[in-house]
Amino acid sequence: MDGSFVSELEFRVHGFDCGYGGPLRPFAMANFLQEAAGDNAALHGFGMGDLQARGWTWMLSRLDLRVDAAPRAGDTVRVRTWPAGTRKLFAYRDIEMLGAGGRSLVRAVYAYLVVDLAARRPLRPESVFGQGEAPVGAPHPVLDFSFEIPAAEAPATAFAQRVTGRHIDENGHANNAHLIDWLADSASAAFSSPGAERRELSSLKVEFLAEALEGDELEASRGRLAEGGRSGEDLIVAELARRGTKAARALVGFRRAIAESGSGSVS
Numbered sequence: 001m002d003g004s005f006v007s008e009l010e011f012r013v014h015g016f017d018c019g020y021g022g023p024l025r026p027f028a029m030a031n032f033l034q035e036a037a038g039d040n041a042a043l044h045g046f047g048m049g050d051l052q053a054r055g056w057t058w059m060l061s062r063l064d065l066r067v068d069a070a071p072r073a074g075d076t077v078r079v080r081t082w083p084a085g086t087r088k089l090f091a092y093r094d095i096e097m098l099g100a101g102g103r104s105l106v107r108a109v110y111a112y113l114v115v116d117l118a119a120r121r122p123l124r125p126e127s128v129f130g131q132g133e134a135p136v137g138a139p140h141p142v143l144d145f146s147f148e149i150p151a152a153e154a155p156a157t158a159f160a161q162r163v164t165g166r167h168i169d170e171n172g173h174a175n176n177a178h179l180i181d182w183l184a185d186s187a188s189a190a191f192s193s194p195g196a197e198r199r200e201l202s203s204l205k206v207e208f209l210a211e212a213l214e215g216d217e218l219e220a221s222r223g224r225l226a227e228g229g230r231s232g233e234d235l236i237v238a239e240l241a242r243r244g245t246k247a248a249r250a251l252v253g254f255r256r257a258i259a260e261s262g263s264g265s266v267s
Helices: 026-043 048-052 176-191
Strands: 007-012 056-067 076-087 090-098 104-116 121-123 153-162 199-208 217-224 234-242 245-256
Touching: 007 026, 026 048, 026 076, 026 090, 026 104, 026 176, 048 056, 056 090, 076 104, 153 176, 153 234, 176 199, 176 217, 176 234, 176 245
Parallel strands: none
Antiparallel strands: 007 076, 056 104, 056 199, 076 090, 090 104, 104 121, 153 217, 199 245, 217 234, 234 245
């Protein structure tokens, strides 16, 4: 990749990012990655402020994320990210979260849309990058990434979630970190029965289908797949719907929780 387009942002993982005892929660993870992505785009002249000056914005559309190891409270992590080319209407972004000695913690490929705010419709990414494609980083940190999410078997309602003002971002809809959090909550409830073996997030694919606006009542549902993912991984399909219309879907992978020894620090 062209190193001039790579940037890093360092984060200290706090207890409130982990629920005081567990691994980094999906909400905090999504915010760390989102913050680094926004910082990188702004550094290179195509951040949110640059687009909004033209009446446009970035909206995250899809992602494929793998968790190699989950950081804990007290750890320091570095998030590296860079623009990774375009395909049709999508602008790709590669992201890595690293621990001590460059240890891989999280790897992800994000696909963004450039959206005209007034028309609420997507534009081709060349509107931002010009006729040449965005800088390409190869290979992607998730070599086998895809955004395909299969249908769930016998999905069941998990809970209802109302979108309130505190969930709304500068695009006027619920921020992706909240939607990711609710999808993960819906999926993880499949392992919450008394005496169930503790599980941790191992992978996450998300497709954002419709905006969730303030006042919307979202119905969260989940269902298992007939076949699991990689060895030792259980897969759950989770969905968020408003008034019968799907707002977001996710394929969420879980693995057996790894016992921590010592401080578990990756700083």
